Amino acid sequence: MGTMVDASKDNDWSFPGDKKITVVFVLGGPGSGKGTQCANIVKHFGFTHLSAGDLLRAEIKSGSKNGTMIQNMIKEGKIVPSEVTVKLLQKAMLESGNDKFLIDGFPRNEENRAAFENVTKIEPEFVLFFDCLEEEMVRRLLNRNQGRDDDNIETIRKRFKVFVESSLPVVEYYGSKGKVRKIDAAKPIDEVFKSVEVIFAPFNAEAI
Ligand SMILES: Nc1ncnc2c1ncn2[C@@H]1O[C@H](COP(=O)(O)OP(=O)(O)O)[C@@H](O)[C@H]1O
Ligand SMILES: Nc1ccn([C@@H]2O[C@H](COP(=O)(O)OP(=O)(O)O)[C@@H](O)[C@H]2O)c(=O)n1
Numbered sequence: 001m002g003t004m005v006d007a008s009k010d011n012d013w014s015f016p017g018d019k020k021i022t023v024v025f026v027l028g029g030p031g032s033g034k035g036t037q038c039a040n041i042v043k044h045f046g047f048t049h050l051s052a053g054d055l056l057r058a059e060i061k062s063g064s065k066n067g068t069m070i071q072n073m074i075k076e077g078k079i080v081p082s083e084v085t086v087k088l089l090q091k092a093m094l095e096s097g098n099d100k101f102l103i104d105g106f107p108r109n110e111e112n113r114a115a116f117e118n119v120t121k122i123e124p125e126f127v128l129f130f131d132c133l134e135e136e137m138v139r140r141l142l143n144r145n146q147g148r149d150d151d152n153i154e155t156i157r158k159r160f161k162v163f164v165e166s167s168l169p170v171v172e173y174y175g176s177k178g179k180v181r182k183i184d185a186a187k188p189i190d191e192v193f194k195s196v197e198v199i200f201a202p203f204n205a206e207a208i
């Protein structure tokens with residue numbers, strides 16, 4: 001086996017050389033600004049940004065056997081089975097060659113959380129949580145203009161329901177472990193980043 005990694009096998013996954021891996025989960029409602037702020041964090045703090053939603057959309061485009069299933073679930077605002085998403089994340093982590101990751105839009109439910117933990121044995125350093133009023137998030141999604149199938153008011157309503165029922169409990173779980181760093185995400189982009197920077201400052205100090 002050596003350093004070869006078979007991502008299809010549970011409970012037998014580690015980085016070559018057993019590097020210390022730093023993972024930050026980036027959570028928040030649809031439109032709270034996760035992707036926008038992750039792009040900024042990457043520029044300043046040397047993390048690799050992995051958006052679970054982007055990986056799933058790429059999987060649809062690649063013509064994978066799961067493509068139609070993923071497409072239908074995204075259109076309905078439902079959460080794709082963890083088996084699929086965790087595999088995509090593992091593959092992207094290994095291919096990046098980095099050891100610091102922002103995992104955006106994941107874990108979105110208890111099943112996501114448990115599957116990632118069981119397979120990778122990685123505990124997040126902390127959870128960056130973008131807190132924003134639903135009204136503002138809806139406004140942003142309706143103006144996002146990325147041609148996404150799920151940025152229509154009907155699907156947006158379904159995504160918010162899933163967020164409240166399935167994703168917020170995951171934030172609460174990490175909150176009970178003292179791992180949530182909550183950000184007021186309703187402010188303008190540069191102001192939100194000022195709050196984010198404070199939280200990531202220790203990672204710059206490490207690099208010096
Ligand atoms: N703080 C902000 N204020 C206003 N608009 C924002 C802010 N952050 C992001 N946006 C815009 O809102 C939309 C959703 O942002 P995005 O980063 O894609 O959110 P998420 O990944 O959480 O769904 C995008 O069009 C983005 O440009
Ligand atoms: N962990 C995840 C993340 C996203 N998804 C799917 O992908 C959709 C879009 O996720 P996203 O993170 O790109 O959406 P935003 O919160 O960025 O608007 C979700 O509504 C789910 O259907 C999923 O099934 N599991």
Ligand SMILES: [Mg+2]
Binds near residue numbers: 034035051105
């Ligand atoms: Mg996003």
